[in-house]
Amino acid sequence: MHQIDCPWCGVRDEAEFKYRGDATVTRPAAGAGADAFHDYVHTRANPKGWHAEWWHHTGGCRQLVKVLRNTLTHEIRQTARAAEPLAAPSPETTPT
Numbered sequence: 001m002h003q004i005d006c007p008w009c010g011v012r013d014e015a016e017f018k019y020r021g022d023a024t025v026t027r028p029a030a031g032a033g034a035d036a037f038h039d040y041v042h043t044r045a046n047p048k049g050w051h052a053e054w055w056h057h058t059g060g061c062r063q064l065v066k067v068l069r070n071t072l073t074h075e076i077r078q079t080a081r082a083a084e085p086l087a088a089p090s091p092e093t094t095p096t
């Protein structure tokens with residue numbers, strides 16, 4: 001079971017959160033076209049290693065939390081508020 005450090009509430013159990021997807025995806029411009037919006041909604045990289053994700057603290061403050069999590073080990077290295085940047089994982093700790 002994960003322990004997620006919510007920036008507003010502190011460390012809480014994963015059961016209080018819902019996974020909300022890839023935090024690296026950005027919405028295309030309004031006139032970008034159907035293919036760009038299709039990729040935005042449906043296409044995901046499914047990375048192996050460190051990944052920035054959105055988690056919603058549904059059982060607490062109801063804020064979105066940005067989480068840097070390793071998809072292989074499930075280690076959580078960092079959390080941040082939605083507008084804050086996450087530190088990029090160092091390449092030597094990223095599995096290949």
Ligand SMILES: [Zn+2]
Nearest residue numbers: 006009057061
């Ligand atoms: Zn919270």
